[in-house]
Amino acid sequence: MKSPNANQTPKIMRQIRSAGGSAVLFLFSLFLPVVSMAGSPTEQVRATVDQVLTLVRDPNRKSKAQMDALRSQLVEVIYPRFDFAEMAKRSLGRHWAGRTSEEQREFVKTFAALLGRAYADNIESYTTQNVLYIRESENENNAQVDTKVIGENRSPLSINYKLQRTDGEWKIYDLVIEDISVVNNYRSQFDRIIAHSSFAELVRTMKEKQA
Numbered sequence: 001m002k003s004p005n006a007n008q009t010p011k012i013m014r015q016i017r018s019a020g021g022s023a024v025l026f027l028f029s030l031f032l033p034v035v036s037m038a039g040s041p042t043e044q045v046r047a048t049v050d051q052v053l054t055l056v057r058d059p060n061r062k063s064k065a066q067m068d069a070l071r072s073q074l075v076e077v078i079y080p081r082f083d084f085a086e087m088a089k090r091s092l093g094r095h096w097a098g099r100t101s102e103e104q105r106e107f108v109k110t111f112a113a114l115l116g117r118a119y120a121d122n123i124e125s126y127t128t129q130n131v132l133y134i135r136e137s138e139n140e141n142n143a144q145v146d147t148k149v150i151g152e153n154r155s156p157l158s159i160n161y162k163l164q165r166t167d168g169e170w171k172i173y174d175l176v177i178e179d180i181s182v183v184n185n186y187r188s189q190f191d192r193i194i195a196h197s198s199f200a201e202l203v204r205t206m207k208e209k210q211a
Helices: 011-017 022-030 041-056 064-078 084-095 101-125 182-196 199-208
Strands: 130-139 142-150 157-166 169-177
Touching (some): 041 064, 084 101, 084 169
Antiparallel strands (some): 142 157
């Protein structure tokens, strides 16, 4: 069985690595955990944005070693804000139930590491964006926060955050970027790779993207 070709690689990863689509990665900069966060979903998102922008705009971070340290720090701190287990489960879709507990754990770990690595590779370019909070909707334990990212010499980028309340905090389980759901995008791409090869091949391909 041949390995998935470039066209089978999840579309969002191609967007991440393209100059025109690199703004997509800004979505990851919005979730630096804040200690004892409280309040509405929008308030929590706004608090994390302020802290992240403070980090990436630090003028003292200039050397490669300093930027590497920043990337490592950001990769570590985004994990608590995203519900990677839920995102991974939704992204794998109908294939999730057929996996063993060990396979599920490995997939969540690989999925989270893939997104974290992509974020770390691009974070240094996000120093001038401003975020407009357009609207918020909340229904029991689910919420959505709609925003627009405004950057210099770039068209506004709409990012809608889908959140669910977990242990008293709002955590991300999907994002809709310019009307495209990240989870739905991954699901269609993952389904195609598995159909053309196997689940094991999908995991191998994802791990290769981290190298």
